[in-house]
Amino acid sequence: MRLLPLLFALLLPLAATANEVRLTNGEWSPYLGQNLPHHGVASRIVEEAFALEGIRVRWEFYPWARALRSAERGKSDGSAVWLRSPEREQAFYISDPVVESGYYLFHRKDRPFDWQQVADLAPLRLGGAIDYDYGQAFQQAERDSVLKVKRLSSEEQGLRMLLAGRLDAFPMDKVVAFDMLHSQFRREERLQLSFHPLPLRSDSLHLLLSKQVPGNAERMARFNRGLKALQDSGKVSQYLLEIQQPLSLTY
Numbered sequence: 001m002r003l004l005p006l007l008f009a010l011l012l013p014l015a016a017t018a019n020e021v022r023l024t025n026g027e028w029s030p031y032l033g034q035n036l037p038h039h040g041v042a043s044r045i046v047e048e049a050f051a052l053e054g055i056r057v058r059w060e061f062y063p064w065a066r067a068l069r070s071a072e073r074g075k076s077d078g079s080a081v082w083l084r085s086p087e088r089e090q091a092f093y094i095s096d097p098v099v100e101s102g103y104y105l106f107h108r109k110d111r112p113f114d115w116q117q118v119a120d121l122a123p124l125r126l127g128g129a130i131d132y133d134y135g136q137a138f139q140q141a142e143r144d145s146v147l148k149v150k151r152l153s154s155e156e157q158g159l160r161m162l163l164a165g166r167l168d169a170f171p172m173d174k175v176v177a178f179d180m181l182h183s184q185f186r187r188e189e190r191l192q193l194s195f196h197p198l199p200l201r202s203d204s205l206h207l208l209l210s211k212q213v214p215g216n217a218e219r220m221a222r223f224n225r226g227l228k229a230l231q232d233s234g235k236v237s238q239y240l241l242e243i244q245q246p247l248s249l250t251y
Contacts, residue, residue, distance in 0.1 A: 020057075021209075025061050041239050048230055053222040084204070100202065108165070129154065156184060
């Protein structure tokens, strides 16, 4: 009988963590961010989808490379949100799509251009953020020196180099670009910019759960079930509309 309280005390932490998931996260406003409302719209979708299955999310914010490495090694349960790739399919259980991302080529209005295939971009002075993947065709053309791409430490730097006339085009997720232009640029600067309507790449972004962590296959099944319920409720569409409605280059 004396052992029962001790046994209960030992089992209690296990019971408390069985319905908790530790996820790494990073900074990519308005989708993700430590100081954003709900930690960003993608984080909100992930958290509420898990909540529908009775699982609480504990977020850990790191630089992106560390966030992915921690999840891959099983030091955390997973990470949000990422592109699907063959390499990641080896290391992670990958969720159904959480949000969609569309990358477009931003440029100054007084320096328009047209393009249909990546080779058409060869004459342009292009920028890109370090370690960002802009799609297979773009990446291969860059490796083959068909495209000359100046890789920069931040997307904000890329937009400022556009404004200064030091780049002809810079690829960004449209929602992220508009959010950044509103939070860190003046209206007169926004009015100088536009983007080509042809997307450079369009992809879905996913929750990753490490295959190193026992129970993650079941967690992923529960997450996907909760995500579908959240989508069916109309809340996912509502949350995405809320971040897009205020965004424009004209005010």
